[in-house]
Amino acid sequence: MLxxxxxxxxxxxxxxxxxxPSPAILAEAVRASSAGIVTVSLRRETAGGxxxxxxxxxxxxxxxRVLPNTAGCHSVKEAVxxxxxxxxxxxxxxxxxxxxxxxxTLQPDVFGLVEAARILVEDGFKVFPYxxxxxxxxxxxxxxxxxxxxxWCAPIGSARxxxxxxxxxxFRSEFPDIPLIIDAGLGRPSHAAGVMExxxxxxxxxxxxxxxxDPVAMARAFAEAVEAGRCAFHAGPLEPRDMAVPSTPVIGxxxxx
Amino acid sequence: MGVAGGACKKNHMRLPCLEGxxxxxxxxxxxxxxxxxxxxxxxxxxxxxxxxxEQAVSATTLAALLVExxxxxxxxxxxLNGELVPMTERERCALSDGDRIEILAPMxxx
Numbered sequence: 187m188l189x190x191x192x193x194x195x196x197x198x199x200x201x202x203x204x205x206x207p208s209p210a211i212l213a214e215a216v217r218a219s220s221a222g223i224v225t226v227s228l229r230r231e232t233a234g235g236x237x238x239x240x241x242x243x244x245x246x247x248x249x250x251r252v253l254p255n256t257a258g259c260h261s262v263k264e265a266v267x268x269x270x271x272x273x274x275x276x277x278x279x280x281x282x283x284x285x286x287x288x289x290x291t292l293q294p295d296v297f298g299l300v301e302a303a304r305i306l307v308e309d310g311f312k313v314f315p316y317x318x319x320x321x322x323x324x325x326x327x328x329x330x331x332x333x334x335x336x337x338w339c340a341p342i343g344s345a346r347x348x349x350x351x352x353x354x355x356x357f358r359s360e361f362p363d364i365p366l367i368i369d370a371g372l373g374r375p376s377h378a379a380g381v382m383e384x385x386x387x388x389x390x391x392x393x394x395x396x397x398x399x400d401p402v403a404m405a406r407a408f409a410e411a412v413e414a415g416r417c418a419f420h421a422g423p424l425e426p427r428d429m430a431v432p433s434t435p436v437i438g439x440x441x442x443x
Numbered sequence: 444m445g446v447a448g449g450a451c452k453k454n455h456m457r458l459p460c461l462e463g464x465x466x467x468x469x470x471x472x473x474x475x476x477x478x479x480x481x482x483x484x485x486x487x488x489x490x491x492x493x494x495x496x497e498q499a500v501s502a503t504t505l506a507a508l509l510v511e512x513x514x515x516x517x518x519x520x521x522x523l524n525g526e527l528v529p530m531t532e533r534e535r536c537a538l539s540d541g542d543r544i545e546i547l548a549p550m551x552x553x
Contacts, residue, residue, distance in 0.1 A: 212551070231519060237548065238515075241550060275530075
């Protein structure tokens, strides 16, 4: 079973909670996905507003573990304060650390990410850093005290799937003993199966399920794809070959001349 | 667990009310039912920035501010001037004129 920061993680699919057509569909999609961990965020509450409390009740009823994020933070200061506020509110020292560096691609500011990770680890957090597939940055995040890495496979919400599979392969082989979660960019269950076949430990997705025509059915499809990909990885997939290789035995074939 | 609760400490040495603006809250003083008003003449209101918007408030602590603005305190995280104020510190967190308050709630996220 997957173990992260000493916790046994039953499901290898982590699901985001944003952009669903309704709270009821969100709840049903989480159940259909079998996710044991969902991501949540913090946003300004209006005076007299009760939306935050209602959302929190819904999540608590699902009985899943929450992974708060620092989505939308563009500076170390913002991300660190948001993480501390999340810990106070959600009662968990887990934090999905995002420090956004580029407006259009939502690419992480990897320099700020490493700095924020160091500060938060020293403050007792268990940091899940949203990063790129850059090996050097990943090494610095581990040096900072992160015990899990979450590389993107394409920009957030782009649904493009793994745009650089070679880099992901290198990433996996560079860090064989670190839990690696593909976070962001997955569009279809086949993408999820593909990265799981490469040996990634889990996937984190949101938009691909929430914005699907039928989010609940798509949640189930992703769950099965993640399972299939994991099984395939353990089963040892064939490497691609340049030339055809007959699958039917050639020896013993009749000759008609 | 090393939670940064220091956002308020500096405020204990300050006298926020003296920096506040004098505002006579006529709406509170002239109650039709003749009941006693909580406000007194010369009620001092502070100008704060709450979630990016300027507000004039009577509250002098963060806990009182949440009540005054009708928030549900159990489902909120609060920050004063960019630093977390833990739930357990709100009662002791004195406010000063010009403070910037962030009041955040759980929301959907990816």
